[in-house]
Amino acid sequence: ETGVTQTPRHLVMxxxxxxxxxxxxxxxHNAMYWYKQSAKKPLELMFVYSxxxxxxxxxxxxxFSPECPNSSHLFLHLHTLQPEDSALYLCASSQxxxxxxGELFFGEGSRLTVL
Amino acid sequence: AQSVAQPEDQVNVAExxxxxxxxxxxxxxxxxxxxxxxxxxxxxxxxxxxxTGDNLVKGSYGFEAExxxxxxxxxxKKPSALVSDSALYFCAVRDRAGNMLTFGGGTRLMVKP
Numbered sequence: 001e002t003g004v005t006q007t008p009r010h011l012v013m014x015x016x017x018x019x020x021x022x023x024x025x026x027x028x029h030n031a032m033y034w035y036k037q038s039a040k041k042p043l044e045l046m047f048v049y050s051x052x053x054x055x056x057x058x059x060x061x062x063x064f065s066p067e068c069p070n071s072s073h074l075f076l077h078l079h080t081l082q083p084e085d086s087a088l089y090l091c092a093s094s095q096x097x098x099x100x101x102g103e104l105f106f107g108e109g110s111r112l113t114v115l
Numbered sequence: 116a117q118s119v120a121q122p123e124d125q126v127n128v129a130e131x132x133x134x135x136x137x138x139x140x141x142x143x144x145x146x147x148x149x150x151x152x153x154x155x156x157x158x159x160x161x162x163x164x165x166x167t168g169d170n171l172v173k174g175s176y177g178f179e180a181e182x183x184x185x186x187x188x189x190x191x192k193k194p195s196a197l198v199s200d201s202a203l204y205f206c207a208v209r210d211r212a213g214n215m216l217t218f219g220g221g222t223r224l225m226v227k228p
Contacts, residue, residue, distance in 0.1 A: 004158070042220040043205070056215065090158055094216075101147045101166055102209050104216055106158035 003027045006091050006107035014115050015081060021110045023074040023091030031096030032074040033104065034066060037088040049074060050096045081114045088112075117142045119208050119219035127225045128196045136191040136222045138206030148189040149207040149216070150180055159205060165189065176200070196226045 004025045013019050025032060034046040048056035049068040063085075065077040074091055088111050092104040118141045128134045140146065148165040163174025170182045180191045189206060206219040 006158075043218045045215065048215065088156075092159075101164060102216060103147075103149055103161055103164055104159070105161065106151075108158045109156070111156070 003105050004091055004093055004107035006089075006110050008110060009108060010111045010113075012113045012115065013078070013081065015083070017081075018077070018079040020078065021076040021089055021091075021112075023076075023107055025072055025074075025091075025093035025105070027093055027105060029093040029095050029105070030071055031094050032068060032071075033092040033094070034074065034076050035090040035092065037090055037109070039087075043090070047076075078112070081112075083114050086112055086114045117146075117208055117210060117217040119206050119217050121204075121206055121219035121222045123222050124220075125223045125225060127227065130198050130226055130228050131195050134191075134193050134196045134200070134224065134226070136204050136206075136224060138189045138191065138219055140187050140189065140206070140208045142187075142208050142210050142217075144211055145184075146208045146210045148180070148182060149209070150174065150178070150189075150191050151205045151207060151218075152176075153203040153205065153221075155202075162191075162204075196224075198226050198228055200224060201226045 007022045031050045033048050036044045046060045047066040052068050063080050067075040088109045090109045091107040094104045120139045150162040151159040152162050153159045165172045165182045173179045178193050203221050205221050207216045209216045
């Protein structure tokens, strides 16, 4: 098993659909993250969960809804998206503590296209 | 607040030549410093990090980076570039107070045969 696994790798959805992205980490980390990467923008941090509690939500529209049922799994529920939401969505995990160097380990990403 | 600048959107290098990808940062104290690489349609892969001590750190695939505190820089280097090094490179910093990792905007490295 690779460290951080994301499914699906590719997703095409209409603006009225509801879909979910899934992330699973096998590294024993206690924090998980969602990032958005668009063609012309740097990495945008969307959500952070530490010990299954959301600790950061960077003004993300409510059409994106995260869920972290346990420290190994993270979901991003998508509904009524806009074409500008088309991007690569990256999941990452880390060992989150004040004394840890805190480097992130990323999954391969889910390429989302909204029609 | 933390910030990271990668002043070059793209760096072009001939295969076999040395390469440098620049990174400067603004963070209080002595931050942790990182480089990540992203190949097309893939996630980011950790390359190397600086914690403390020797200013020159070595990482994966023959890459190294030098921390310069006076210039608050952490440039990525490699003595001899390979075509397979062509990718998107991200610099990142994190202060020691437990704040989140902050990424630069990325630099695309193109190595031509």
